[in-house]
Amino acid sequence: MTENKAGWPLYEVFVRPRRGLNHVHVGSLHAADDRMALLNARDLYTRRNEGVSLWVVRSDAICASTPDEQDPFFAPSGDKVYRHPTFYDIPEDVPHI
């Protein structure tokens, strides 16, 4: 459901809180076009200096995995404990590792 009765599509809003950080999803809004989506996002999500940069993207342009956390989609990483540094036993007296 991305078109409401007024016909304004739904946008997702991402804010970069300050330099050096990633853009983070903060919510959504309706707007007639990209420009209006940016302006509305500024007024709605950054009224108190919450951001230095904004992304807006139409919700129907987002491709998502299924929401289930036990989804087989994420299974490939489930059994690869050797990807984590703690998998390896190193003697305590070996420095800097």
Place this chain on the structure above:
Amino acid sequence: MTATDSGERALEDRFEAVVGADQRVEPRDWMPEAYRATLVRQIAQHAHSEIIGMQPEGNWLTRAPSLRRKAILLAKAQDEAGHGLYLYAAAETLGVDRAELTEKLIDGRQKYSSIFNYPTLTFADVGVIGWLVDGAAICNQVPLCRCSYGPYARAMVRICKEESFHQRQGYELLMTLMRGTEAQRAMVQDAVDRWWWPSLMMFGPPDGDSPNTERSMAWRIKRHTNDELRQRFVDMTVPQAQHLGVTLPDPALAWNEERGGWDFGEPDWSELKQVIKGNGPCNAERVERRRAAHEDGAWVREAALAHAEKKRRSAQ
């Protein structure tokens, strides 16, 4: 048991496990229909309250006593519009449409908080609304930051941060008036007298008369009962009233040493029922105003869309 039955059962077990472990339910998760319906009703009502809530104070925008007070009041009304939008967006993640919710509000099929059906007669009301009404709203809303439905909980985190400004500006406004003339102090007391009981009613009917509370608590949508939150609000507010130098209009108000809280009188529940039914002092006016704003704004929404369409075509 058929395959669908057991499939449904497994989904329900997953849902119960997520809620039971105090994790968050997210938009595309399976959820019981009644859970979804309860959330849509509650979030929509909450969103409508923010939008309608702009009106009582909006009444004073053009007559604020100074540019400073006017700028503050404008910022507050803008926050309320923002809160309404966060909440409509949260409701939309449950598969409803914002335009449809607005229709339901102006057709009277969905409700908003009864508090906004009282008039704002003096500028002291602006202060008392910030102090008591927003104070009560904060009491209600802080536990909602831990609501089991993720988008609602996240919207509440943003809202609660901003509400704190609303409450403090109200209290500061009242402190300023209390330092003024005798007439100004009387104006504050009069506003407190009118808003105290309706503020207590914001927490809803007493627990014995609140049939949905138990289920909402089991689903961790609600974390405390109406009466618990009301008590918390009274305990927080009495010392603030003392500091301000106003009298809360309740002769039964007394410190109870034994349980470490304030005893207080029973609100007039028949009044709350009347206001919810639509018979409060301003119900008709509030909805009419919202309807007019919606209908008068239709051409703007259509023009914006036509403009977007024209630009899209010329870009092709």
